[in-house]
Amino acid sequence: MKVTEYSKQTTKSTIAVDRKRSLWSQIKRDKYLYLLLLPMVAYYILFNYKPMYGLQIAFKEFNPALGITASSWIDPWYYYFQQFFGGPYFVRLLKNTLILNGYMLLFAFPLPIILALMLNEVKSQTYKKLAQTFVYVPHFISMVVVAGLVTNFLSPGSGIINLIIEKFGGEKVYFLIKPEYFRPIYVLMHIWKEVGFNSIIYIAALAAVDMELYEAARIDGAGRWKQLWHVTLPGILPTVIIMLILRIGHLLDIGYEAIILLYQPVTFATADVFSSYVYREAVLSPTPQYSLAAAVGLFNGVVALILVLISNTVSKKVTEISLW
């Protein structure tokens, strides 16, 4: 009895010593691995974490000549936030961002699922492959070219859309300078560009549905619709839920490359969003409002982080799948 206790003690203490010694020797052993990691760590510090440090200018009266650290703190610390939230643009920007994302959720989100389900019903593999090849193409075209196509096709002079409208006896429409058309144009453009590509993940999920389930359903006399309803849809539901939660997590983010390319001052009323506003105030403006724009960016980033955290927690509860 005593012997075992004694031996237990020694093992314990040797392990403790071992751990202490081995932590350092482990690091030394892996010195080349750390060397390989070094460029990435340096990159992340310099280009990702240093800007986070720079966010403090949202609370400072930023002076480019003095730099970030030497600029003086502003009193009260929420000065720029107050200026932004109380300013004339906040409500418009919030409204536009939420409506655009709402449209995307309503129209652009379900379409890839429907497309995947439709492709899944195609029995000819050759035909399916061909259709997939076609619908993925627009994803690889740059936003600049896509926006160029949109502006050209919608042009009142000789754009194809207005030519078609005229052929059917309608009147030319100046699509891009009418605020009421901006949201449909934006959403349709995204659907055209990404619907095929976004369907890939659902096609993968559909391929993973157990074939025996279909077999069993067929034996039970289920027709195509019943198979769809009782086998296919439950099979891809987890994927749909994850994608939906991810989408909601990004409710305040919007692809603003497209917005910057398509909007004009006359359409700001429906087209301007947080990020395009920041871009104008900080980069385009002859008198850049860095601190104000940084405050807007910080607000946007924090809300986005909170939404991601919430959606991840919900995802964990509902599907037992989380992002980390």
Place this chain on the structure above:
Amino acid sequence: MKKSTGEWIFTIINYTLITAGALLAIYPFVYVLVASLSSGDAVTAGEVWLIPKGFQLGAYEEVFQLDSIWVSYGNALFYTVFGTMFSLVITICGAYTLSKKRLVGRRFFNYMVLFTMWFNPGMVPHYLNFKSLGLYNQRLAVIVAFAVLAFYVILMRTYFESIPDSLEEAASIDGASDLYILFKVYLPMAIPAIATISLYYAVIRWNGFLWSMILLRDSSKVPLQVWLKKLIVEMNMEAQDGVDMGQYNREVMIYATIVIAVLPMLALYPFIQRFFIKGIMVGAIKG
């Protein structure tokens, strides 16, 4: 198996809709190509749909004569090749180390990469950071800006993790160093994953325009997309009434330019498609 009438109707509708969708995805490209080869008058009159009318190559000749397109084309190639290489070296080396479960501090470094996916400080701090590093209006800025993306680091790390540890153990018993093991054992096995992320990075580089536009001032340094943005979008906005650009109709010139601009991407598309889908599957399995 016999199909009921309802199933037949469903099948026909399904095929029709898919065919319509596929054609809708591809038709704008067909139209642009056809219009670029047609006379300006025919395009403006709405006579061009599937076959060129008033066939001409003049628009292309005119575009080819613009020095600026070649300069920006060359720049785009430069940024794509060297930018992708820069991204790859950092991503592969870092992901390899992060794939080693024995590494002290692995969790910390992983979170360091992951956190950037969930929190973005926004445009202003990034912009000021590039300026303070002296990168404004430098070619180097476009090479380094947003070069390492967390998603691809994870993709690469996951792939390295899937290679059995026994290979590394065998090599290190033979006295091979970590560097030797990475380059001689792991890299040859990781070629499919490397091809995938190379294409990911290259497509992003070739298509990216926002930060190149923000960071570069000299027109001699801008890549193709920034040049195109100036040509297509701004000229369209200014000249809604159809001012002529050179000898040919403005639209036709723009269509010819678009054809030249998307050609490399469409030529590479068959390869890209194969690897992209593979990459997405890897990402999807990881969740």
